[in-house]
Amino acid sequence: MxxxxxxxxxxxxxxxxxxxxxxxxxxxxxxxxxLAKDLVQETFLRAWRALDSLKDVAAAKSWLITILRREFARxxxxxxxxxxxFEKVVIVDNDELEPDESTERDLLRQGILKLDPKYRDPLLLxxxxxxxxxxxxxxxxxxxxxxxxxLFRAREKLKVQLQKDGxxxxxxxxx
Amino acid sequence: MSxxxxxxxxxxxxxxxxxxxxxxxxxxxxxxxxxxAIEAEVFEEKLNRALHIQPPADLLDQIKGxxxxxxxxxxxxxxxxxxxxxxxxxAAGLVxxxxxxxxxxESYVADHYSHDGNKTAAKAIDYLSDQExxxxxxxxxxxxxQELAGRIKLIxxxxxxxxxxxxxxxxxxxxxxxxxxxxKTQVTDGEMVEFDQMHALLVSxxxxxxxxxxxxxxxxxxLVTILRNSxxxxxxxV
Numbered sequence: 256m257x258x259x260x261x262x263x264x265x266x267x268x269x270x271x272x273x274x275x276x277x278x279x280x281x282x283x284x285x286x287x288x289x290l291a292k293d294l295v296q297e298t299f300l301r302a303w304r305a306l307d308s309l310k311d312v313a314a315a316k317s318w319l320i321t322i323l324r325r326e327f328a329r330x331x332x333x334x335x336x337x338x339x340x341f342e343k344v345v346i347v348d349n350d351e352l353e354p355d356e357s358t359e360r361d362l363l364r365q366g367i368l369k370l371d372p373k374y375r376d377p378l379l380l381x382x383x384x385x386x387x388x389x390x391x392x393x394x395x396x397x398x399x400x401x402x403x404x405x406l407f408r409a410r411e412k413l414k415v416q417l418q419k420d421g422x423x424x425x426x427x428x429x430x
Numbered sequence: 431m432s433x434x435x436x437x438x439x440x441x442x443x444x445x446x447x448x449x450x451x452x453x454x455x456x457x458x459x460x461x462x463x464x465x466x467a468i469e470a471e472v473f474e475e476k477l478n479r480a481l482h483i484q485p486p487a488d489l490l491d492q493i494k495g496x497x498x499x500x501x502x503x504x505x506x507x508x509x510x511x512x513x514x515x516x517x518x519x520x521a522a523g524l525v526x527x528x529x530x531x532x533x534x535x536e537s538y539v540a541d542h543y544s545h546d547g548n549k550t551a552a553k554a555i556d557y558l559s560d561q562e563x564x565x566x567x568x569x570x571x572x573x574x575x576q577e578l579a580g581r582i583k584l585i586x587x588x589x590x591x592x593x594x595x596x597x598x599x600x601x602x603x604x605x606x607x608x609x610x611x612x613x614k615t616q617v618t619d620g621e622m623v624e625f626d627q628m629h630a631l632l633v634s635x636x637x638x639x640x641x642x643x644x645x646x647x648x649x650x651x652x653l654v655t656i657l658r659n660s661x662x663x664x665x666x667x668v
Contacts, residue, residue, distance in 0.1 A: 403441075
């Protein structure tokens with residue numbers, strides 16, 4: 256029988272391993288930092304209650320993503336405010352990027368938020384969680400070839416967006 | 431059959447980290463393929479940098495705090511006892527309701543709170559799911575936005591002077607406060623009712639009204655804006 260201590264240990268391990276990525280994912284699908292935080296907390300609350308049903312630790316990541324996606328669909332989807340300005344919702348990064356890199360990153364962020372969810376979702380699952388195309392296919396309930404197409408188109412759309420905003424492969428030309 | 435350039439670009443465009451032997455072979459097959467692969471890797475690096483957002487510093491600690499909550503475990507003996515008790519409490523509630531025909535909203539609020547206000551507030555729990563909240567409010571053609579829903583610690587149906595309403599306990603920085611939502615009752619907006627060391631502020635809503643009840647030391651006015659903004663009333667389809 257799983258003791259309470261063991262249960263808490265398992266839960267804390269999941270929190271340490273996945274809370275940051277789940278927050279990032281929640282941020283990108285909701286476009287709102289407060290909602291993202293709520294979503295992640297709600298996800299872990301449900302995970303805590305249902306922890307005994309998680310038999311395979313290897314499935315934990317997909318399990319948590321599924322909880323979060325359901326929670327988002329159920330609770331938050333209709334409440335997401337229209338997104339207008341990324342700077343208003345994202346915590347300012349404390350990294351030391353060159354101005355051109357920083358501009359490019361912000362343009363990409365705006366592009367990601369403008370993506371249709373059908374393109375954004377697989378891209379986030381792949382880039383944030385390192386999901387394979389097969390795992391994304393399972394998670395989203397679409398065929399693997401559809402996943403491949405959507406991933407390709409998502410990246411193409413972002414590249415087009417960058418070019419439209421004046422950022423080409425060599426951003427140094429802008430300055 | 432070897433991969434052509436268009437197929438290769440689509441493949442690495444969909445999955446830049448692809449280490450499939452066939453893809454690797456194709457990459458090495460010509461400088462054009464190699465250049466496209468490097469371009470995809472550079473873009474991927476930019477994408478990862480753009481997606482990387484630092485989570486709030488307190489998030490992990492708050493999540494770990496969840497494990498301090500007790501896990502509800504099903505135990506059939508207490509459940510059976512609870513079922514018996516529910517029948518009793520339900521019957522008692524019915525008696526209370528039927529024995530009272532309030533001549534004013536003010537007397538209803540005081541009578542209702544004296545009946546079970548303190549007991550209900552004491553039963554409020556730390557966490558109540560949005561599902562539980564929306565299930566009850568939907569039956570009253572209402573719904574609560576997160577700003578209010580996040581504060582609700584207990585919600586149940588209750589009688590009102592004009593039919594069914596909701597009895598809620600919400601958290602505030604001054605402690606729990608009770609709200610009676612009365613979907614079909616009109617009140618004098620802003621009227622304060624005082625009884626038994628408590629005070630209740632009557633608030634008109636778009637449809638119906640509410641009474642915000644707290645101890646006299648509690649500032650119940652603070653909840654008016656939240657209630658008006660977050661409780662959507664008179665919804666047919668919620």
